Amino acid sequence: MKEKLLPTLIALTIAAVIGDILILSFGQSPGAVYRLLLEGTWGNAYGFGQVLYKATTLAFTGLAVSLGLRAGLFNIGAEGQLAFGGFSAAVVGLWLPSGTPALLAVPLCIAGAALGGALVGSVPASLKARFGASEVIVTIMLNFIVLAFLNWIVATKLHVAELLHTPDIHAGAVPRLASVIPGFHGSAANFIVLLAIAAALFVGWYLFRTREGYELRAVGLQPAAAEYGGVRVGIIWFRALVLSGALAGLGGTNYVLGYKQYYEEGFAAGAGYLGIAVALVGRNHPLGVLFAALLFATLSQGGLAVNAVVPKQMVEVLTAVVIIAVAASVPEVQRLLRVSRKPA
């Protein structure tokens, strides 16, 4: 475990050093900017609430991507699955009569989100399992199709006049954390964060404790050996991509049920793609994914906090540096680097 963490920590340190240089180039003191960043995020309840909120969506998409990677599949479709999951949750919430008890409505909306994501995921899943079609290409293409479809249906059938979002859902709203801890007042953090933690625990249990997880990881590591071990590789591919889609779809509940109580065009805003970075930085481990989601959420929220002294794009650059540095510490990339290394 220690050996697995060390490269990531070194990568993060390198990212921090490059961040220092960037900050210095703006004529600011790195210490002061980092302090500002931390104060604006972990330093007060509102900032921390925003970090939690952003991390929640990223945790779902990160888990989705990492589950695919464990099976040797690169699901780039989390963006579309996330959007469609959110939309499905909103449709269920609109379909339910107002006054449906939360105990019934919330699980139904959540199930709707999971099913919506799974439905989108089932397209690359069946094409991969049946024909061996590259899931990378199918999921990228499908993102455009799904987002365009949602755009069309919201714009023509389901929108509130003058706005690009659906009406408020009748049932299924999830309370904000502020309703229990007043300090979070104003932040979007809501109880879906618990669902994200539960999802991470589930993914960890599924991958490492179940027979299917054993088979799924085997397929990801050595498909030929898995096949020899009686694993039907196509079926595992199918399940992994569907489950990955469901996880990404669940991410939509954070915005739709927990924050706005409606589906809005473009709410995913790249969180699906950032899920790839979250999975990489989290080393495809559910706990790692939770930490990585917090890290990227902190950077994203921190960008707003330091905007007064340095451009907030600087934090976006820093995010990119983190991704590159950590990607370079992934074993496959390391092996490439080692070839040209000379002994001392």
Added chain:
Amino acid sequence: MSGPAAQAPPPAIRAQNIRKAFGPVVANARASLDVTLGTIHAVVGENGAGKSTLMRMLAGIFPPDAGQVEVRGRDVTGWSTRDAIAAGVGMVHQHFMLVPTLTVAENLILGQELTRGIRLDRKAAEQTVESLGAKTGLVVEPTRLVADLSVGEAQRVEILKVLYRGAHILILDEPTAVLSPPEVQDFWRVLRKLKSDGGTVVLITHKLDEVMEISDTVTVMRAGETVGRVSTRDASPASIAKMMVGRDVVLAADRVALGAPGAVAVPPTSDLRPQTSSATALQVRDLVVASSRRDREVDGVSFDVHAGEILGIAGVEGNGQAELIEAIAGLRAASSGSIALGRIQLTSHTVRERADRGLSHIPEDRHRRGLILEYTIADNLILGQQYEFSKRGVLDRRNIDANASTQIKGYDIRPPNATLPARALSGGNQQKIVIAREMARPFSVLLAAQPTRGVDVGAIEFIHAELLRAREAGKAVLLVSADLVEVLALADRVAVMYGGRIVLIVPRAEASAEGLGPYMTGATKGDAA
């Protein structure tokens, strides 16, 4: 080399007090090696004795933790592979390091491409392959893709690659493990030629008859340490085997492994006589199997294997044996023909359905199929039996761990730590995981493909004993081996495969290495197709 005339030239390689650990696993401790220029030097030892690790340090793949390496009197401790190649030290690995999507010629020149301007000079590369091949006897068609080569051919390319780089100190990690007897004889000719041209060869091997036949000097390693260095003239197979394992060894086929080369023609001893049971456990009829290369890689094969019998299929690799085994195991679709397991006709049965009906399978390539290298020993010991080791879809950890500790003890898998990844183990210990697992499940038919490839005498002894034990227990064993000696030592009936067909099936008593040789090379065509 020029320079002040020394009384004796410095040794080609001298390694002293080498230590190397990988995490908790100590691969070498107090390992040493002294190779005289212009000799063939054998390095022998059990699996996990640290032979390959020591060789890799000599070739500059990784540095030792402690100790000193000298090449021709120069301290080169911790040098790089590039330095090693520049100094004429080249290594051929047990597991090939070729690019499958490139041709033979392209692989050969990889890293030092012959160019004309910025264009790759393919023609020159191909000519180089041909001329090197003609010079050394390592003939391979330069324009073929490496993916299409048999293992034996791929190895020829590996050796050519090292020679092409100008190596005159050649380190070979178990080179004969994948060769047929005629190929081995050719290979010895190549080595003797290299030696007479002033080259030095360090040869890792498990086969003591090879040590006796080809080497001038032997270094014996045990548990990471060098335990002895003797002149081959002064050694006997028995004395070397004893040094290797630290005890007397009794091989199931010991007259073969320890005896003189001619001894293989001796008929089997009484305990190897076929069992009386004659129930057909595996029946194959007119089987045709396609590969990516050929539509009829297996070209109409028929045979029976009876309960309590070992049917050995000999033949040079790449004659359809691998595809035959895969088709029986359900890993490759048959184009036509039938396979029956006892009374069950296997049609579209999955791998698991076949396993549940009594098929056990030791696959040819443990790194690709037999093991998940990143998985722990414990997890590898249940591969293919994950349903038996789970309850309602959840892995039964307690049962898995109990199984692991039993198997590790029973099969002496080293190091005895169930949580180590299979990758950390030596080839022989990896193979023990596969054997332990496949023997533990209930089965009536055992497919054993190259079961002793790349494992040492101690492990060969064990694996052979296991195969014979399965036979005694009334199982039907289909043994495929490129090692004719092994087939002759174990099989009740011997078949030869050539060009996708079974060209000969005879009772063991009627088979001899001399008699089978022509069939294996296609010189004599059988009618028993």
